[in-house]
Amino acid sequence: MTAHFIRALAVKSFDIPDRKRCPDKAEFDLVTVDDYSVARLILAPGWRWSESAKPTELTAFCEHNHLGYCISGVLEIETADGVHSTIRAHDTYALPPGHDEWVVGDEPFVAIEFLGAASFGRPRSHGMHALM
Numbered sequence: 001m002t003a004h005f006i007r008a009l010a011v012k013s014f015d016i017p018d019r020k021r022c023p024d025k026a027e028f029d030l031v032t033v034d035d036y037s038v039a040r041l042i043l044a045p046g047w048r049w050s051e052s053a054k055p056t057e058l059t060a061f062c063e064h065n066h067l068g069y070c071i072s073g074v075l076e077i078e079t080a081d082g083v084h085s086t087i088r089a090h091d092t093y094a095l096p097p098g099h100d101e102w103v104v105g106d107e108p109f110v111a112i113e114f115l116g117a118a119s120f121g122r123p124r125s126h127g128m129h130a131l132m
Helices: 049-057
Strands: 019-021 026-033 036-043 066-072 074-079 084-088 092-095 099-103 109-113
Touching: 049 099, 074 109
Parallel strands: none
Antiparallel strands: 019 026, 026 036, 036 109, 066 092, 066 109, 074 084, 074 099
């Protein structure tokens, strides 16, 4: 097991992200604090991984690990083996690789994610941040 330690004080704002990516119907604001990347995801109504991200990810399903906290909105999840779940405001969540996900309703899905955030929205990542 790897131990992770915070080595330096660091404070960043998503209002001034280190990086911003805006793929189809999505916005990813990324900040790095110490050695950790954290992302704010804003997924617009109508966003679906299999329609909006699959063409650039080049994988059958989302191969990203997700560890996050939902601020607002609703996201439906379906795993490759057919298990369904729903993420709503104030839920924390952990999703393994191998799923599709889509925004439900007319409100954007807004979340903060802590795992694998550095490569969100990067074209042709092939789910590589699932390995980080």
